[in-house]
Amino acid sequence: MPLPFLTADRAFDTVDDVALPHDDRDRWRRPYRPGPWRVGTAALLLLLASFVLFAAVIIAATATLASAGTVFGIALAVVAAALRLLRMGVWVSARGLRQVAFFTTRTTPWEQVGAVRTVQQPVRWLGLPRTVQGQALVLARRGRGAETPPPLLTSHNADFLGRDQLAFDRAADSVEVWAAEYGRGGAA
Structure with a gap:
């Protein structure tokens, strides 16, 4: 059974001369593979x-x-949490940029994207309160004054x-190439 949320476009890892290697621009895709911490945690949850x-x-055979059913429901919740953990990240398509968190999904149409750039700043280590110096991919929206959304990606x-x-x-x-092509009114 193919699990499309686990795979990124292999062309992103191998093609250097093509800026946007894809076939269907309207399909949501993650331009990178899930990392070892995310996959390892999901594997432990599935275990x-x-x-x-x-x-x-065993409970069904020996008890009520x-x-x-309650224990089965708990198992289904753990499986759903593992799958959601694997789905987290940044996704792009011709319609916009989507940031998937554990409980929320935030989609920004390309018309609202002002700039996507990499900056050097303190970033959270594995999403925990501890911060370290690293790189972050940040989104600047058009028409939004002081509102700064959380970083799209961080190096930690x-x-x-x-x-x-x-x-x-x-x-x-x-992600920056997608923003450059579609954020300035590129082909839709």
Whole structure:
């Protein structure tokens, strides 16, 4: 069974001379692969879910179906959390830029994107309160005064911590190229 949220466009990793290597510009895509911290955490959650599902089967055989249903529901919640964790990140398409967080999804149409740029600043380490010096890909919206949305990507989030700096640079460059093409009224 293919899991499209786990794969990024392989062309982003291999093609150097094509700015936007894709076939269908209207399809939402993540221009980078999920990082080792994100995939490892999701794998541990799925492992935990398998044990909880096994417990639900044992409870169904030995106790009431209501209690087995409750444990089965908990297992489904853990699986849903693991899948949502894998889906988190920045997604792009011809319609705009989408930032998927665990509980929220924020979509910004390209008409509202003023600039997407990489800046050197203190960033959160794995999303925790601790900050370290790193790079962040930030979005500046048109017509928005003092409102500054959170960074789209950082060099120390779950997708890029433990990977070489080139992976973050490639992902940031890909998002910047999408913004340059579509943010200035490019082909839609």
